[in-house]
Amino acid sequence: MRVVSWNLLTDTATDPPPWAERLPLVVAVLTDLAPHAVGTQEGSVAMLDDLAEALGERWVWVGEGRCGGRDDELTAVLVDTDRLEVRAWRTRWLSPTPEVPASTGWEAAFPRTLTEVHVRDRRDGTAYLLVNTHLDHVSGQARREGARLVAAAAAGRGAVVTGDFNAPADPADAAGPYAVLTATGLVDAVAVHDGDRSAGSFPAFAAPVVGAERIDWVLASPDLEVSAARVVADGVLGAAAARGQHASDHLPVVADVSTR
Structure with missing residues (x-):
């Protein structure tokens, strides 16, 4: 199963090219x-509808807005239903009251969410749990406590975590979300397969820099085998960047996972 994590950049941003211009490149x-x-961050309902329609009828997305229902940004997951059957899903809030829509905690700047999706691989019947999130950009405590909720959601076999964690993938930061999540046994796919060769995942429309911070991650439970993973800065994206075109201020992260 190939999984991508990608912060699509909100369609309310005023400085970069508008979503209508970026959509064809994302597709x-x-x-x-x-x-x-695809675990997405910052997508609105309109953006996600556009993307699913452009990718084709086999694609669906699931998730709930961070202010509840279809309101505001989502941590939505897009699923290729030709390959994966969606069995169940839910959105929870990264707060002391995770079942309460739009709830916040720990001095977070905005409501933050995680989306859990239980899928079955139509090819071999394997069950996976996809957990996608977007941690707070201001409060370190909110990132740490949010990571604990993500870790609890991803406990068990067959889990793949995607997200924009607004913190570097730094094992030396004992108080950061990376340490919280990897301490549970979750494996950083890019660290294993691309290591120091990886570009930073948040170039903010500048040229990607090898060794810069990765704040977007794909993590896998230890029962899964990760055969390849990288921050994507080449191919279609690289060619577009050479023309001065950018799909988002973040780069996508891709990983191939399977059961052992």
Whole structure:
């Protein structure tokens, strides 16, 4: 199963190219990568509808807005239903009251969410749990406590975690979300397969820099085998960047996972 994590950049941003101009490039990149599931951040309902329609009728998305229902940004997961059957899903809030829509905690700047999706691989019947999130950009405590909720959601076999964690993938940061999540046994796919060769995942429309911070991650439970993973800065994206075109201020992260 190929999984992508990608912060799509909100359509309310005023400085970068508008979503209508970026959408064709996002579609081209995802078509080139050919994932089976995409954990997205910052997408609105309109953006996600546009993307699913452009990718084709086999694609669906699930998730709930961070202010509840279809309101505000989502941590939605897009699923290729030709390959994966969606069995169940739910959105929870990264707060002391995770079942309460729009709830916040720990001095977070905004409500933050995680989306859990239980899928079955139609090819071999394997069950996977996809957990996608977007941690707070201001409060370190909110990132740490949010990571604990993500870790609890991903406990068990067959779990793949995607997200924008707004913190570097730094094992030395004992108080950061990376340490919280990897301490549970979750494996950083890019660290294992691309290591120091990886570009930073948040170039903010500048040229990607090898060794810069990765704040977007794909993590897998230890029962899964990760055969390949990388931050995507080449191919369709690289060619577009050479022309001065960008799909988002973040780069996608891709990983191939399977059962051992």
